[in-house]
Amino acid sequence: MKLRLAPLALVALAACHAEPGPLTVDRPWARATAPGQSMAAVYFTVHNRGADDRLLSAAEIGKPGAMPASIPASIHDSSMAGGVMRMRPATGGLAIPGGDTLLKPGGAHVMLDGLSGPLEPGDKLSLVLRFAHAGERRIAVPVLAAGSEGPAR
């Protein structure tokens, strides 16, 4: 049994240590929500060492047996003018130029709309991000306490 698993483990290890492409996503996080809240925001940083790209869409991958199967996700952008905050869908996606793009509180974020229950600190969400050129990136998003302002440095 153990011998048969060894090659599989080696392949898995190799995959984990594969050379990252020019576009990587890290420091994902989401805030905990209260019961009754239907929406949550997911934040992360995109490091783009390649050509200008575009984040086209995001999708949440529900856990097996989850109801609904997945939480509708869309890219939104908050902006302020004259002291008034507005949040709008980022139709056409989000520009991801070369360098770092931070999706953070008060700015662009992935919005989950249709939570069936509260997000608790310690939960993990699985998201798939689709970029115009870099293709798909899967991220595991930890849920942090609502008072958090980002993942630990």
Add this chain to the structure above:
Amino acid sequence: MKMMRRILWALVGLAAVAAAWTVFRPAPPAPTAPPMMVSSSFGGPFTLTGSDGKPFSSVRLAGSPHVIFFGFTHCPDVCPTTLARLTRLRKQLGKGDTAFSIVFISVDPERDTPQDMGRYSGLFGSPVIGLTGSPAEIERVKSLFGIYSKKVGTGADYSVDHTATVLLYDRDGRFDGTISPDEPDSSALGKLARIAG
């Protein structure tokens, strides 16, 4: 002579009409853009509904410095961010939770029930007073505080554009400035320290 008198009376009449017009002429058209907060004082007494479903009078805020933020619980980004920031800054002040009260008033009374406000306010591990009310009561309080808000989008998932400035009040209930979402912590902390006294 009669002709002269008639002319004079006609002139009096004209003068009366002119005087009436200057007093009663229509007001200039209302601005269509969201108003900038330029008044030097905002606020006033109000009664809304607390998260326990009972009336909450602003009299309960008297004697204690407080900050007021308007938002809604269907707000996934700006509102939790602001409340997280305010609770963190209060901790940083190092004078305990009674340094100043944090009041969170809904601009979405059609969706935000007292229970919603209570649960949302309870997320931050630090006291936040969540208030809602009837649409009419909320409109009145928004006017009192010079707050703009507007429903955006259709369907059940609408968003609400809203003034995101935090209003500061000292322990005598006097308006003492604002904190903007993009203001650096150092500046915000100084303002909070001032009202906390």
